[in-house]
Amino acid sequence: MTITRVGIVGTGTMGIGVAHTVAQFGFPAVLVKATPGTVDKARAVLNKNLDRAASKGAIKPEDLDAVRGRIELTDTVDALADCDLVIESVIEDIAIKQDLFRKLCEIVAPNAILATNTSTLSVTALMSVCHPRDRIAGLHFFNPVPLMNLVEVIHAFETADTVVTALAEFCRKIGKEPVVVQDTTGFIVNRLLTPYILNAIRLLEQGTGTIGDIDKAMRLGASHPMGPFALADYIGLDVVNAMAQNIYDDVRQQYTSTPHTLTRLVLLGYLGRKTGKGFYDYSQQPAIPNPALKRPVA
Ligand SMILES: NC(=O)c1ccc[n+]([C@@H]2O[C@H](COP(=O)([O-])OP(=O)(O)OC[C@H]3O[C@@H](n4cnc5c(N)ncnc54)[C@H](O)[C@@H]3O)[C@@H](O)[C@H]2O)c1
DSSP: OOOOOEEEEOOSHHHHHHHHHHHHTTOOEEEEOOSSSOSHHHHHHHHHHHHHHHHTTSSOGGGHHHHHHTEEEESOGGGGTTOSEEEEOOOSOHHHHHHHHHHHHHHSOTTSEEEEOOSSSOHHHHHTTOSSOTTEEEEEOOSSTTTOOEEEEEEOTTOOHHHHHHHHHHHHHTTOEEEEEESOTTTTHHHHHHHHHHHHHHHHHTTSSOHHHHHHHHHHHHOOSSOHHHHHHHHOHHHHHHHHHHHHHHHOOGGGSOOHHHHHHHHTTOOBGGGTBSSEETTSSSOEEOGGGGSOOO
8 A cells, every 4th residue: 555645634733734744754745624714824824834844944944845835725625536545634523524534435546545633533433434444544643743753543443454554654754653553532642641631620620739830740740841731722622622522421430521621711712822822821921821710610
């Protein structure tokens, strides 16, 4: 199985990061915006990210135009017809992803690999709406994609071993380290990380420590590069919320239930860095803890 042309669906944080990385390592990429509206915003974010990568030396300045030129940005899924790998990275919603997979199966060749970047949904549930099924797998990247080395390659119920091997090899070609994981809610990283973030929110709600002190404690005491609140804001609170709900639906254990504070921030549209406010308020430099979280949670 040879992967030569890669499609990416979804122009959010992850889709743009995957397109950037794939093109940086020499693969032509088709990046599809899956919702109505202009692609201008996605193009602006992509260009800004590529410029930043060049300014930091991750992309040689003389290669920048070629990398940019390898990414075709479109709002038409039909543009994926010639791709031998399509990586879906739209919103974490099973019905929306299943609809998309049904469509993709009709558009791409029967031997093209369809991979999902879901954080916690069942890859097998996506496989269930596809034909043929053995080319469906998960490719779980980490944010920010150009910088994070790991990719979890998800072996779902009927994924062919040859597909898993081809995806692992593809990961190495784009500078990533693959780890093959069986299809379990949250795979390895989020299955461990999500309860950790939820527990940090519970500590905040109980008044054990402030946002700043809990983050500081985990940075200095556990050598984490960032604390749980900075991390949750980085991931996106809607994504953390969806991960928590999906893991809870699977394991039904209280420690995986969603704390009130997270529900409320998401309800109000405070989704972390991408909206400018979450556990921290990023309109201030440096960011300050969200003032609304100073009061006890009822
Ligand atoms: N953020 C992370 O750290 C992270 C890491 C790994 C995987 N993921 C997964 O990647 C996927 C995308 O996450 P993200 O962080 O890029 O989110 P995001 O909010 O930045 O982007 C979501 C994308 O989904 C699109 N979208 C919204 N509604 C849609 C609809 N009805 N139909 C089709 N597309 C729709 C949006 O236009 C946007 O392009 C999710 O499955 C998420 O779980 C996220």
